[in-house]
Amino acid sequence: MEFATLPDRRAAQDPYGPALADSTTSLANTEMLDGVRAVARRLDGLGIGAGDVVALKLNNRIDFVVLLFAAWRLGATVTPVNPSLTAGEVARQVEDSGARLLILEDDDATVSTSEVPVLLVGEIYQAEGADPAPCSDPAALALLIYTSGTTGVPKGVMLDHANLDAMTAMGSEALELGHNDRCLLILPLFHVNGIVVSILTPLLVGASVVIADRFNPNTFFETIERERPTFFSAVATIYSMLAALPEEVQPDTSSVRFAVCGAAPASAELLTRFQRRFGFPLVEGYGLSEGTCASTINPVSGIRKAGTVGRPFPGQELRILDGEGNEVAPGEDGEVVVRGPNVMRGYLGRPADTAAVIVDGWLRTGDIGHVDADGYLTLVGRSKEMIIRGGENIYPKEIEDVLASDPSVLEAAVIGVPDETWGEIVVAFVQARPGQTVDPKALEARCAANLSGYKRPKRIHVVEALPKNAVGKLDKRSLRDIQVAGVAGTRS
Template sequence: MNFASLPDRRAALDPDGAAVSDGRQALTNVQLLRRVQAATRHLQDLGIGPGDVVALKLTNRVEFVLLLFAAWRLGATITPVNPSMTDVEVARQLEDSGARLLVGEDSEAPAPDGIAVLAVGELREGAVEQDQVPPTDPSALALLIYTSGTTGVPKGVMLDHANIAAMADMGRRALEVGPADRCLLILPLFHVNGIVVSTLMPLLAGASVTIADRFNPETFFDVVERERPTFFSAVPTIYSMLAALPDQVRPDTSSLRFAVCGAAPASADLLTRFETRYGVPLIEGYGLSEGTCASTINPVAGPRRAGTVGLPFPGQEIRILDAEGSEVPPGVDGEVVVRGPNVMRGYLGRPDETAKVLVDGWLHTGDVGRLDADGYLTLVGRSKDMIIRGGENIYPKEIEDVLVSDPSVLEAAVIGVPDEKWGEVVVAYVQPRPGRTVDSTALIDLCARSLTGYKRPTSYVVVDAIAKNAVGKIDKVSLRASHAAASASS
């Protein structure tokens, strides 16, 4: 599938059919095509062409979708930027990706030298001559999705057009999505799920997309009743908030065929409580940005198994390997590895790190799981130290690097601790340099300048020495255990 020409195909098949909308505007298929053509000409006039990278630092809005298609029509690549990131984090992503243009909200500050800035409110809308969409090379880079890593430095996940086409088609088939469907997008468009599974997949299937405003549990079901979506995707934190609404909240959810739960582990109890209360089947899945979002999903029509993350998507393979790299039988724990046309090309500019996770065509996830006799995957662990807060992946090394930049800090160890609302929150343990005193207020200010809000520790614990294991490495297993014991006794 050439996604650059998808607006043309939709406009030809159903000119007046609904395509994409947000709280400000609603576009039919032919209107979508005309707006994409105008945006394409605008980018072209700004000098964007094949191989260039366009950064989108935008909230969820129709223009994000327009710019996706516009960039692809020119052979360019999109890198989404989280609007809540600090200037330091944004500059790092722009430099690493080699972005030539940053499209931001109308109040966007100037970009680093050499990068042009376009305010989204200035994006052209007028009619232009019909453009010719060149065939897209399936191996051309479509998306650069930045994800944190164990090194603490975010890496650019390279997804080509073949990757996104495969994932969108897999999702369409697995979730049985067709022209009658309407997806409600509530996850951020800077995530690969928001782009591929919640936007491109339904548009490929002939369905429409409604982009919701920022999630608010008190108004969410008002949106559902007004827009009448047939499905949406969210993280466990969102379902937990909705399940905790007052008993008198009894919305009309009859339009919803199902909802997808992913990005973090969800308890079987949460799935059951949500489904029982609202009458909406909750379909749990699993995946990574490196796999273009999703690798397993519980069936929509077939048997769903609570506590598992389901079966492989059509066209993907899952294996479980032991420490020596040999495949283990059903019921035995090991590392989850994935193979399929959805697996990334690699990490931008990081061949060594790419070689560690892509081995003979298999993506080594670092997650621990087991398959049952029917092929359903159960996750029993995850990448060693990763913290998942409200569906956001956080790697402690990035935070620890910020903390030790304070001259009073000798060492830092960051762990995730259980939290009823977010699943996990970040706690930092810091050891002072000899003769120095750690100022927690200074650390709070330092993290506020350097880290996105969800990555910032909720508390700082100053200790004389941070626990080490037998080989002298920080022992986070014992640190988490001692923190849990201290919390239980307080």
């Protein structure tokens, strides 16, 4: 159980070395340990102990990280809550998780709607008494991460300390991290990527972390130049926005060794264009919350194949299965399944859902892809997003990549729409790059040159912005609602 005592080990090894920083505070290792001990005493005084769940509805800040370590020190579980959720949504997560305490920002109005005890973040360090002994059970539940809910009601993904220990060990090896690294956190801490890739993994190897303010493409590289990180992790949307900055933006990125791209696939064209412009590679990976964040990654050193999401992390296995559960040959599409010590314990209180996705130890991802002869995985779509037109299977990502290759397009999303003749037809939504105008006729010509006839969009909608969920993934459910309601300015 690495993380219950990680602050102690860091303080012993490098007392005055940097640990955490945000826009208002900077902590050395001994200061982080002092904070963790104080907050652990505070939680202990409120009756929080082994097996209890603490809900954190906080913005990205140092106190979030301190609370993580303090809760784990007591053997308690943390469930991060998206700060943008409504009061009703917060109440559902708190109730479903069985949280015994909800910790909020000092000015959070959720105080008046919660049915569990509430502690404001400004009060977490007010504690007296002896330090509780750190918990040492690797089977203790560490995180309850709630899925984004784009395919149904959010479910609590149960990740124990053994999951975190395994994933962070895999991540530090695959990303070649060491104590001289410095990570810039820009993804939300209510998501497993932010916690595992940008906090736990660098802290585990003795590196430091800077927690950035809310992402703004116009000021992001100022942060890079000021904080001098060696790596960061983000989603494809963020890289698209940065790549669309005016050409006169030429920042000093010499400190950055690489950046991780995850959560949703990026086009090969975006990866290549970004590296050519800013001088450091985007290392694309793939994973699910159910797999403690990541299952494949392109290497930091070695052959990176743009358009793929890399090879399995050390210690994980990956297979591609057909509809009957048989493994298919390289190059053939099928469902991606993974196995390893990073696979979740299950969904909280949902044994049937758990049994449906974990079969004989293999996590059924619901994603469709294929591996090449070298074992690199290419994703082609979600099984639930597959479009069936006249009996032909169509995966949206192939079409989205073609549309996104147009210089005027920032992002593209493709869905299937019911049709009396064909069963389903392909409908596309595109968002223009800043300062650009999308020409639907040019997109139609691009599709005609690159896609078989049955794959070409029947309609192309140009929209101001594509809807996203809280972790930056395209919200295709909202696109279907938009399609039903009708969109002005579309072209068939």
